[in-house]
Amino acid sequence: MSADAASLTSRSIVVGRPGSHRLIRRPLPEPGPGEVRLRVAAAGICMSDRELYDGRRAPGYVRYPVVPGHEWSGTVEAAGAGVSTALIGRKAVAEGFRACGVCARCRHGETSLCTGGYAETGFTEPGAFADHVVVPARLLHLLDDAADLRAAALLEPAAVVAGAVTAGAPVPGERIAVVGAGTLGLLAVQLLRASSPAALVAVDPRAARVEQAVSYGATQGLAPAEAAELAASESLFDLVVETAGAPDTAHDACLLARRGGRVVLTGMFAEGARGIDPVHLSLSQLTVRSVFGASSSAWADAVRAFGLGLLEPAGLITHEFPLERYEAAVALVGSGDPAVGKVLLRP
Template sequence: MSRAPAPVSRALVVERPGEHRLTRGATPEPGPGEVRVRVAAAGICMSDRELYDGRRDPGYVRYPVVPGHEWAGTVEAAGEGVDPALVGRKTVAEGFRACGTCERCRHGETSLCGGGYAETGFTEPGAFADHLLVPARLLYPLDDDADLRAAALLEPAAVVAAAVRAGAPRPGERIAVVGAGTLGLLAVQLLAASSPGELVAVDPRASSGERAVEYGATRWVGPSGAEELGGRFDLVVETAGAPPTAAASCRLARRGGRVVLTGMFTPGAEGIDPVHLSLSQLSVRSVFGAPSSAWSEAVRAFGLGLIDPAGLITHEFPLEEFAEAIALVGAADEATGKVLLRPDKS
């Protein structure tokens, strides 16, 4: 009697900067406390491009690695000690593998875990694969009718939710969002729900600025127009990570205003003027990743329809076309929004 062939699971492995291969192996089995997720969609962001190009800080990546920290899928199997009712549920999950026991974790600041950096898609196998193993404690089950393509953007939405929490917007305030890429457009949607008196998007690209208006901004301006608005805003949320945008965001804020930086800056970025910072008495916060509380808020906002990530997706590729997909990210093409890998469509 012939035996049925073992199920095969594919994974996109970046062996070292600039080198990748598509592997095929046995479908992974979840260990105690883990679930196996069938990946429906995984987003590619600039962090993944930096990983592929070898420009990510060595302390925040471990080669060889399966990238993919923005994803959504369906629980396919549960390991020992995991509620079997999770099987069949659509889900996303936190990327940081926080220890849960250090001082910062016990304060609820899981993105500041002192137990050592570990993150899905950077130091742990990620979602550029058919299947993903993840601790069940990190899951956020979604509604049965959730759009998994859109849900793949809940990781950047959680980062934005962390920024909005840090900025603490109040109804009627003047707010600026610097950058109208994926993070910026998600920020516009969440901030629009806070009933601002004015919500201005700052971006040099007309197509991105116009999209921000569609998502709730009262208007958009380019960098030159932003200079004329210096000192106007109660809250400025920076999302671009471009060399001048941290300093420019501080100049946009009114005296006593608040600035939240979410962009990932590279060495050589323009520094914030300490004299301006001191005399203006600004409150400046930064965001790297998202704590559990921000994930909860992002998933809730998604379920309520307060954010619509699906409209940000412009390109979708199977795993076999990863090279074409990664080339689009960071290529400065205005027609390129969010790029997805779709293992389930290969």
């Protein structure tokens, strides 16, 4: 294929059914009214993408065949009818939820709770494991011209964390624990350090991860057993942000919080996860919040923090693959290899 012909086409990974994918080439997608087309710079792979590929994503939250990819960054290449051409050439990220904007929850600003029906880029709508992605222009969040697009691919999980931090409402001088030092946990440490906590403790069984958390601003890193011993000594936390989604972490996070404390759950839990003890919950008068995805305001907070240098996602990236090696890339995610951090596809 000639270079001119290739420029009029776009490659994408299509998962036709669980465990089956193809790299295909199609005509360059054209944005419709209100839409923009972006050239994808980088796209992150998370456990939700692995679940999609393995067929373990909950029914109703995926539509096969699908082009995955909900964590990404890129540059606007084309604008559809009704969209300003001034966007062309701008670096950007975009919200994943295709919120309706008119239901009661959307009008209240809670776009991640939209009741208009679930639709999300990379799960029910074509995503960014591709050369190009088309999204509604209203979902764009523009970046500085000098922004590192490789690092910006992590702004989707950063937006989830920004929503969790807002829900947790940290106050300067408080004691804070982050349970889990994966991508979400390390991003949470970076955002929470800006609240000037008296203590910011990262809890994870992987020594290398808690060391990385300390390098990002945690005052201490503990294994789960050490954290439990600390809690037993009544050295408890005002705020606990759970990010791991492991079978016991929701339950354990509540045991780390002081009486009257706050717990925010951001991990994606599987069936059979250990529940929160209702007796402990009521006697301790805990406030427990959960976060699923990110609202528009959380995205704006994450992009602002990134622009100010409060978020430094690049250090979380450990592996990068071309589209042709998608299968190898997705296999790394959830493999249990402690050397695997954030995995990127680079079209």
